[in-house]
Each structure stands twice: as C-alpha cells, then as structure tokens.
Amino acid sequence: MISVENLSVTYGDLRALDDVSIDIGDGEFVTVVGPSGCGKTTLLRTIGGLESPTAGRVRVDGDPPEAAQSNARLGFVFQDHTLLPWKTALENVTFLRRMAGKDPDPEGARDLLATTGLDGFEDTRPAELSGGMKQRVAIARAIHLGADVLLMDEPFGELDEITRDEMSVEILRLWRENRKTVVFVTHSVPEAVFLGDRCLVVSGAGTADGSGTGNGTPGRIVGEFDIDLPRPRDESVFGSEAFGRQVARVRGSLHDDA
Amino acid sequence: MSVAERVPAPSVVLPVSGLLVAVAAWWALTVALAIPPYLLPSPAAVAARLAGNPDLYLANAVTTLRKILIGGAAGIASGFTIALVVWAVPVLERALYPYLVALRVLPKIAVAPVFLIYFGVGFETAIVFVALIVFFPVVVGTAAGLDRTPASHLDLLRSVDADPVRTFFAVRLPHALPDVFAGVKQSVTLAVVGAVVAEWILSNDGLGSLVLVASENVQVDVMLAALVVLLGMGLLLYGGVSLCYRAVAWQ
Numbered sequence: 001m002i003s004v005e006n007l008s009v010t011y012g013d014l015r016a017l018d019d020v021s022i023d024i025g026d027g028e029f030v031t032v033v034g035p036s037g038c039g040k041t042t043l044l045r046t047i048g049g050l051e052s053p054t055a056g057r058v059r060v061d062g063d064p065p066e067a068a069q070s071n072a073r074l075g076f077v078f079q080d081h082t083l084l085p086w087k088t089a090l091e092n093v094t095f096l097r098r099m100a101g102k103d104p105d106p107e108g109a110r111d112l113l114a115t116t117g118l119d120g121f122e123d124t125r126p127a128e129l130s131g132g133m134k135q136r137v138a139i140a141r142a143i144h145l146g147a148d149v150l151l152m153d154e155p156f157g158e159l160d161e162i163t164r165d166e167m168s169v170e171i172l173r174l175w176r177e178n179r180k181t182v183v184f185v186t187h188s189v190p191e192a193v194f195l196g197d198r199c200l201v202v203s204g205a206g207t208a209d210g211s212g213t214g215n216g217t218p219g220r221i222v223g224e225f226d227i228d229l230p231r232p233r234d235e236s237v238f239g240s241e242a243f244g245r246q247v248a249r250v251r252g253s254l255h256d257d258a
Numbered sequence: 259m260s261v262a263e264r265v266p267a268p269s270v271v272l273p274v275s276g277l278l279v280a281v282a283a284w285w286a287l288t289v290a291l292a293i294p295p296y297l298l299p300s301p302a303a304v305a306a307r308l309a310g311n312p313d314l315y316l317a318n319a320v321t322t323l324r325k326i327l328i329g330g331a332a333g334i335a336s337g338f339t340i341a342l343v344v345w346a347v348p349v350l351e352r353a354l355y356p357y358l359v360a361l362r363v364l365p366k367i368a369v370a371p372v373f374l375i376y377f378g379v380g381f382e383t384a385i386v387f388v389a390l391i392v393f394f395p396v397v398v399g400t401a402a403g404l405d406r407t408p409a410s411h412l413d414l415l416r417s418v419d420a421d422p423v424r425t426f427f428a429v430r431l432p433h434a435l436p437d438v439f440a441g442v443k444q445s446v447t448l449a450v451v452g453a454v455v456a457e458w459i460l461s462n463d464g465l466g467s468l469v470l471v472a473s474e475n476v477q478v479d480v481m482l483a484a485l486v487v488l489l490g491m492g493l494l495l496y497g498g499v500s501l502c503y504r505a506v507a508w509q
Contacts, residue, residue: 050413069419076417080410086432086507099428100418145418 001026001181002047002149006056008218009042015218016042019056022200022221029175029182031196033189033250039219040185040202041153047183048074048151060149068149072100075142075180079154081134083126083141089113089133090122093141100145112140116174132163139171143178150175152184156191168194169234176232189254193246194237199225201253223253299479307483315465315487322453322464323491325381329388329456330449334442336389337396344397345404358397366391366452370459377460384456391452392445399441403434439503446499450492 002024009017016039024030034040045051047058049065060068068074083092093109113122116136126134135155142150152171156164168191175182186192192199201223227246229237237243281301287293288300295303308315344350344358370387377383407430415425457466465484472480 045413048417050416066419069417072418074417076414078410078413080408082408082410082414084411084429084432095428096414096418099415099420099424101421151417 001028001061002183003059004043004047004056005058007043007046007053007058008055009039009046009051010054016204017046018204018218018220020219020221021056024181024183027179027181029172029184029195029197031192031199032183032185032202033187033192033199034202034204034219034254036187038202038204040187042219043202044151044153044183044185048076050076072097072102072145073148075145075147075150077135077138077142077150077152077155079157081126081131081138083134083137085126088123088125089118089129089137092126092137093144096141097145102146105144109140109144112144113137115177116140116170130163131159132167135159135167136170139174143174143180148181150180150182150184152182154186155184157186164188164191165235165238171195172231172233189250190238190243190247193225193227193229193243193250194233196227199227199250201225201250203254223250225250225253296476296478299482303479304482304486307479308486314468315483318463318465318468318484319487319491322457322466322488325384325388325453325456325461325464326449326491326495329385329452330392330445332385333389333392333449334396334445337393337441337445338400338438340393341397341400341404345401355401358394358401362394362398366394367455370455374460379460379462381461384453384461387456387460388449388452391448395441395444395448396438397441399437399439399444400434403437404430406437407433435503435507439499439507443496443499443503446495447492450488450495454488 002022004020004022007017007020008015020043022030032040032043042051046053047060047065049058049069058065060073065074083089084095087095090106090109090113093113094104094106097109098104110122113119116139118133118136118140121129121133126137129137139150139155155171156167159167171182171184172195184192184195186195200221202219203222204217204219225246229240229242229246285301288295288298299307340358344354366387369390373383373387377386411429411433412425415429420428453464454466454469457464458470461467465488468484469481469488472478472484
C-alpha cells in the first residue's frame with residue numbers, strides 16, 4: 001500500500017531523514033517510534049505529501065502522495081486536534097469530506113460519531129469537549145473522509161495517560177472495523193508496541209524542529225520489530241509478560257543507537 | 259425562583275446607577291452652587307433644549323449619521339479589500355505593508371485642511387475624509403487576522419488537496435474575523451470623530467457644525483444637547499457592530 005524508497009529529506013543544512021526505505025502492506029498497522037526531533041514526523045508528513053523528498057520517492061498504492069491527496073485517500077490526524085472551533089462535532093466530521101469534494105454522507109458521520117462514543121455530542125462545539133473527545137472527533141473525521149490510509153502524528157500526545165490507554169484500545173477497535181492502513185507516529189514505546197503489527201524505531205538528531213544543531217545524525221530506521229501479540233488486544237495486554245518483553249526489546253534498540 | 263434570579267444582573271444595574279448618580283450630582287452642583295446657566299446648564303435645561311427643538315437635532319443627527327455610515331462603509335470596504343489584495347500578493351505585501359502600518363501614525367485630522375484645498379467644501383469631501391480615518395484600523399486588523407490560521411489547519415486542507423478559494427472561505431476568513439471586527443470597532447469610533455471634524459472644516463453642517471456655532475455664540479446648553487445626541491449615536495453604532503460580530507463570530 002505504501003512504499004518508501006531511499007527517502008532523504010533535507011531542510012537547508014539539516015538532514016531530517018537519510019536513506020529510509022519502508023514497505024507497508026494493505027491494512028497493516030505500523031507504528032513509528034523515536035525520540036523528539038528524530039525525523040519521525042518528517043517521515044509521516046512526506047508519506048502524506050506535506051513535505052517533499054529531497055531524494056528517493058514515496059508511493060501510495062502506486063501513486064505519488066499528491067495524487068493520493070487529490071483522491072482523498074490520506075487521512076491525517078495531528079497532535080493538535082485541528083477542529084474548527086466555530087463548527088459542531090458533527091460539522092467538523094463532515095467538513096473535511098466536503099472540502100475534498102466527495103459526496104456528503106451525514107448519516108454515516110452520525111453513525112461514526114456514535115461508534116466513537118460521542119453519541120449526544122453531535123451539536124457540541126470543540127471548546128466544550130475534553131481533549132480525548134476532540135481527538136475522537138478528529139479520528140472520526142479522517143475515517144469519514146473515506147481515506148484508505150490513516151496517518152497519525154502523535155495523536156494522543158497531549159492526553160493524560162489514562163485517556164491515552166483508552167484511546168489506544170479505541171483506535172484498535174476502529175481499525176478492526178474500518179480496515180485501514182495505519183501509520184502511527186509516537187514517542188511512547190509502550191503505545192507503539194500495544195498498537196502495531198510492526199514497530200519501526202527511528203533514531204537521529206540535528207533535525208528540522210531545531211532540537212539539534214545540524215551536525216548530528218539524520219533520522220534513520222535503526223530497528224524493526226514484528227509485534228506478535230495476539231489480536232484483538234485490550235487493556236489486559238498492558239500487564240502481560242509478553243508485552244513487557246516486546247517493550248524492553250524496542251527500548252533496547254533505541255538506547256543501543258544513542 | 260429566588261429573589262437573586264429576579265433582580266437584573268449587576269452588569270446592568272450598577273452602570274445604570276452610576277449614570278443616574280452622575281447626572282444627579284451634576285444637577286445638584288448647578289443648584290447648590292447656583293452656577294449660571296451660560297456656564298453650566300442643569301441636565302433639565304439640556305433636556306429642555308432637546309425637547310424644545312427636536313427637529314433641529316434630528317435633522318443634524320441625520321446629516322452627521324449619513325457621513326458616518328457612507329464614509330465608514332466606504333472606508334471599511336476599501337480597507338478590507340486592500341488588505342486582502344496586499345495579503346494575497348506577496349510582492350505587494352513586502353512593498354506596501356510597512357507603509358500602510360507606518361501611515362497609522364499620521365494624524366489624519368491634520369490632513370483635513372489639505373482636503374479642503376483639493377476637494378473644496380462639501381458632503382463628498384467629508385465622506386472621503388471619514389473613509390480615510392476609518393481605513394487604517396481595518397487594514398491592520400484584516401492583515402493580522404488573515405495570518406492567524408494555524409499551520410496545522412492549512413496542512414489538514416492541503417492533505418485533501420482542497421481548493422485554495424474554498425480553503426480561504428472555510429478556514430482563513432473565519433479565523434480572521436475576530437481581528438477584522440476589532441479593526442471595525444475602532445473604525446466606528448473613529449468614524450464619529452471623523453464626521454465631526456469634517457463638519458468643522460469641510461462641510462459646515464450636521465451636529466459637529468452645530469457644536470461649533472453654539473460655542474461661538476456661547477450657547478452651552480445647545481452644545482451639550484448636541485454632544486448628548488452624538489454620544490448616543492456613537493454608542494448605538496458601536497453596539498450595532500458588536501451585535502454583528504456576535505452574530506458571525508465563534509469566540
């Protein structure tokens with residue numbers, strides 16, 4: 001579904017990503033984990049066509065990301081919920097689909113809000129929703145768009161830990177029900193292990209967000225782990241021994257490199 | 259229902275009480291100190307002036323209001339349009355915007371005598387003057403507002419390849435409205451000032467002119483009556499803009 005070939009992204013003197021290659025299958029849930037400023041967000045944004053490759057290429061179902069944008073095949077969920085404050089939850093869900101020029105489907109949007117636990121909040125504005133609820137609306141918006149690929153950039157980064165765990169279970173359920181390909185960026189190793197079929201570890205410094213000086217190593221994939229925890233996964237996984245082992249393995253790869 | 263819920267909110271009661279106390283104090287002062295009416299007429303005398311010749315004040319108020327509304331609308335519309343064009347064309351923004359901001363410092367009132375030479379006395383000159391005074395806050399407010407859209411919202415729309423014009427109306431403009439209206443609110447206040455100054459220098463009619471003539475004849479009660487009408491008009495306009503804002507805004 002997604003292929004990234006020898007991708008490098010440079011901003012001026014800063015090499016954010018260096019020679020990254022990934023293949024992601026249809027319906028796969030891939031998590032990308034790494035420290036702040038390692039280039040993982042740049043990777044996600046380049047897959048989604050919001051940044052341009054300096055070298056190498058990205059294909060989404062065989063097409064360049066720009067073509068996938070035009071067909072509304074990419075559904076972004078950002079750390080910042082990006083809901084429009086003057087629109088209700090329901091209007092926010094339908095808004096992006098409308099802007100993409102697709103046929104409206106208000107009933108579908110209502111059903112989706114209900115299945116994301118927002119039944120009764122259709123006419124509520126974002127200011128009156130909690131952080132977790134806002135991200136639920138943002139996720140519903142991406143699914144309602146009808147995208148094949150969900151690109152999630154630390155979507156739970158601003159939520160408290162309890163809400164994060166709930167949202168993780170929730171996103172797995174939505175993924176099961178909607179059969180999307182997901183690329184999920186996070187700096188939380190447990191989150192990456194809990195969610196992913198596969199977990200990519202990115203390491204690097206001196207990248208675009210100013211956290212480095214430009215002479216550090218650019219973002220590279222330093223580890224790749226198949227997460228063989230059985231599905232469906234729920235909260236009980238967090239306490240399991242197998243989960244703890246996987247987390248330790250992924251953590252180990254992060255610290256080897258640094 | 260408790261007593262507290264029946265009584266109007268303190269936000270209404272207290273300011274109204276303040277006004278009543280002030281007017282009462284003014285009245286008491288004129289009586290107690292036996293101030294001669296030609297220095298400071300009592301509130302009753304001012305009210306009597308207004309009631310005694312309502313047509314005079316009404317006609318002049320309409321004249322002034324026309325200048326405020328026509329000049330104000332022209333200034334707001336052209337300020338918004340120019341800000342939009344300058345914002346949309348980066349070359350213009352870099353070339354012109356610093357000067358548009360710098361021109362705010364120019365006391366526009368000082369330009370009135372210049373207008374007198376080029377355009378002469380008359381209604382049209384007054385309109386142009388009011389428009390000029392109203393123009394700048396709207397330019398600055400609009401230009402600031404159009405840059406207010408968070409980058410992530412623009413990313414979101416880019417991710418579905420949304421049409422730039424639709425993006426503008428769906429996201430940019432609503433994000434800009436609070437700043438645009440902040441400019442318009444300033445403009446409305448300035449439009450009243452502009453109309454009065456225009457009536458002193460450029461047109462010789464309306465409430466501004468009435469105040470000036472009354473001053474020359476030392477008719478303090480007429481002056482105060484005209485000022486009361488001006489104040490009422492200004493407040494109504496400001497309130498009107500605030501209501502418009504509440505109807506379209508999201509904050």
